[in-house]
Amino acid sequence: MNYTSAEMMTVAAARALRPGIRCxxxxxxxxxxxxxxxxxxxxxxVLIYESGTIGAKPGRLPLSIGDGILAETADSVVxxxxxxxxxxxxxxxxxxFLGAAQIDRFGNINTTVIGDxxxxxxxxxxxxxxxxxxxxxxxxxxxVQQSLRTFVERLDFITSVGYGDGPGARERxxxxxxxxxxxxxxxxxxxxxxxxxxxxxxxxxxxxxxxxIRAATGWxxxxxxxxxxxxxxxxxxxxxxxxxxxxxxxxx
Amino acid sequence: xxxxxTLQGAIAALVTDGVTVALEGFTxxxxxxxxxxxxRQRRRDLTLVRMTPDIVYDQMIGAGCAxxxxxxxxxxxxxxxxxxFRDAVQRGWPVPLEIEEHSHAGMANRFAAGAAGLPFxxxxxxxxxxxxxxxxxxxxxxxPFTGEVLTAVPALNPDVGIIHAQRAxxxxxxxxxxxxxxQKEVVLASRRSLVTVEExxxxxxxxxxxVTLPTWTTTYVAPAPGGTYPSYALGYTDRDNRFYQEWDxxxxxxxxxxxxxxxxxxx
Numbered sequence: 037m038n039y040t041s042a043e044m045m046t047v048a049a050a051r052a053l054r055p056g057i058r059c060x061x062x063x064x065x066x067x068x069x070x071x072x073x074x075x076x077x078x079x080x081x082v083l084i085y086e087s088g089t090i091g092a093k094p095g096r097l098p099l100s101i102g103d104g105i106l107a108e109t110a111d112s113v114v115x116x117x118x119x120x121x122x123x124x125x126x127x128x129x130x131x132x133f134l135g136a137a138q139i140d141r142f143g144n145i146n147t148t149v150i151g152d153x154x155x156x157x158x159x160x161x162x163x164x165x166x167x168x169x170x171x172x173x174x175x176x177x178x179x180v181q182q183s184l185r186t187f188v189e190r191l192d193f194i195t196s197v198g199y200g201d202g203p204g205a206r207e208r209x210x211x212x213x214x215x216x217x218x219x220x221x222x223x224x225x226x227x228x229x230x231x232x233x234x235x236x237x238x239x240x241x242x243x244x245x246x247x248x249i250r251a252a253t254g255w256x257x258x259x260x261x262x263x264x265x266x267x268x269x270x271x272x273x274x275x276x277x278x279x280x281x282x283x284x285x286x287x288x
Numbered sequence: 289x290x291x292x293x294t295l296q297g298a299i300a301a302l303v304t305d306g307v308t309v310a311l312e313g314f315t316x317x318x319x320x321x322x323x324x325x326x327x328r329q330r331r332r333d334l335t336l337v338r339m340t341p342d343i344v345y346d347q348m349i350g351a352g353c354a355x356x357x358x359x360x361x362x363x364x365x366x367x368x369x370x371x372x373f374r375d376a377v378q379r380g381w382p383v384p385l386e387i388e389e390h391s392h393a394g395m396a397n398r399f400a401a402g403a404a405g406l407p408f409x410x411x412x413x414x415x416x417x418x419x420x421x422x423x424x425x426x427x428x429x430x431x432p433f434t435g436e437v438l439t440a441v442p443a444l445n446p447d448v449g450i451i452h453a454q455r456a457x458x459x460x461x462x463x464x465x466x467x468x469x470x471q472k473e474v475v476l477a478s479r480r481s482l483v484t485v486e487e488x489x490x491x492x493x494x495x496x497x498x499v500t501l502p503t504w505t506t507t508y509v510a511p512a513p514g515g516t517y518p519s520y521a522l523g524y525t526d527r528d529n530r531f532y533q534e535w536d537x538x539x540x541x542x543x544x545x546x547x548x549x550x551x552x553x554x555x
Contacts, residue, residue, distance in 0.1 A: 063365065063366050064366070086392060087314050087315060087316070087467045087469065088314075088467060088468075088469070089467065099366055099527070099529045100315045100365040100366050100527070100529075100532075101314075101315055101365065102314050102315025102316040102365075102467050102469075102519075103315070103527070104316070104466060104467075104520065104522050104526075104527070106467070107316075107466045107467050107497075107522065108522075113466070113467060113468075113497055115468060115469065115470065115472065115473070116314055116339070116392070116396045116469045116470040117396040117397065117399070117400045117470060117473060120392060120393040120396050120397070120411075121393075121396075121397070121400075121411070124393070125393070125411065125412055148389075148418070148419075153418070153422055156377065156378055157378075158374075158378075159369070159373070159374045159377045159378055160369065161361050161362050161363030161369060161370070162359070162360060162361050162362055162363075162389060163360055163361065163389070163390070163391040163392070163417075163419060164340075164360060164361035164391070164392050165361075165391065165392040165393065166391070167391045167393070167413060167414060167417050167419065168391055168392070168393040168411075168412070168413050171412065171413065171415065172412065193418045194416065194417050194418045195417060195418070195419070196417065197415070197416040197417060200416055205416070209415045209416040210412070210415055210436070210437065211415060211416070212412070
């Protein structure tokens with residue numbers, strides 16, 4: 037069965053969500069992955085959106101974090117101060133999904149600016165909920181397309197902290213969550229080395245060469261000795277994902 | 289008291305050049321009509337405050353209303369970047385835009401402190417980020433009980449808070465429901481406020497999950513049916529997702545944007 041690298045990435049992200057966990061979701065690929073997981077491997081996944089909707093069960097992909105379908109299908113709708121203070125901050129949420137404009141070898145993320153902050157080359161939307169999601173969710177999963185533009189040696193701006201400057205940094209900073217446990221891209225999957233915290237390639241997607249992944253990484257990428265290959269998307273995963281995406285295109 | 293008046297009258301009374309104004313709405317219930325009225329009245333040098341500045345702030349910035357933006361995420365939700373915001377920050381068009389940048393948790397806590405009558409709020413946030421280096425309204429604070437170092441952010445008390453709700457009664461009591469974001473905090477934190485509503489009804493009946501703002505918490509209430517477009521008011525209007533996508537093309541080019549303003553806001 038044919039599939040795109042973007043579909044492979046979304047499917048891999050959906051598989052990373054274990055049944056029953058509570059997941060903080062943003063719009064776009066994370067939301068597609070979380071909703072795919074809820075329809076396949078993790079039907080009891082609890083979806084939490086920063087608009088204050090807890091336990092949302094949308095019948096189609098929501099088109100914004102404030103989509104009415106989230107409020108109408110949620111277990112509870114709370115205010116924005118409450119979602120951050122009572123739900124995210126104390127570590128009640130298992131997994132936070134984040135994207136990135138730039139990411140470094142320690143999983144630190146920039147979504148603020150390319151170039152100098154006071155004289156930017158490209159001004160991006162900014163932080164939103166990401167800094168505290170990165171700090172306080174028990175685990176973070178980053179979903180991002182892999183390229184030299186994105187996987188950089190040095191971030192132009194640290195919006196959200198992964199492992200800071202390496203081992204011990206999260207503890208020193210008082211960040212309560214574990215940090216990024218997986219970075220899922222269109223080429224493969226990276227995980228932090230247990231000792232050095234440096235992102236290491238642990239899986240490549242079917243048909244992708246390690247050389248291509250290295251070429252899309254702006255630092256000397258470490259590759260696991262027991263490098264694995266991702267299982268391709270199943271027919272069911274692809275059918276459900278395509279149905280979800282088609283339904284949201286119709287809506288738009 | 290939430291005096292029921294016209295949108296035009298309320299904006300003229302509340303929003304003068306140079307004031308700090310927060311038009312809040314978290315993708316739902318965005319007070320677009322009020323933003324357009326501010327553009328029409330050609331207000332200048334405003335400090336605009338909002339967690340999620342989106343299309344209506346892009347329009348106000350592009351129309352030259354703003355001197356400064358206090359925010360945590362400035363984008364076109366589900367689509368991408370805001371081109372008028374970007375043009376103002378990168379190239380100072382039509383006027384330079386100063387920014388004061390936070391995270392959502394920080395902004396939400398700043399409004400909550402404002403509503404609570406406290407000078408600042410405490411949270412676990414920003415640690416290790418460059419936001420803490422560039423924004424001087426983010427400071428460390430030591431807990432007097434445990435010695436733990438946390439983050440303090442100052443209260444936000446805008447001169448004017450503007451939100452949109454589903455309905456109000458003739459006495460100006462306001463009712464909203466669905467995703468209500470940070471709107472209650474904004475009204476309570478602001479010195480004066482305006483709530484635009486889909487309709488004025490003889491009597492408010494309870495709605496599940498509803499938030500009520502008694503008339504004595506607001507300054508003005510003004511009918512503005514459909515006034516959240518292209519956002520929506522749950523139970524009244526639908527979000528126009530297509531317009532969010534179209535805005536990307538309209539806003540990319542200064543001339544296209546200006547003719548859009550002429551045809552849709554000034555006209």
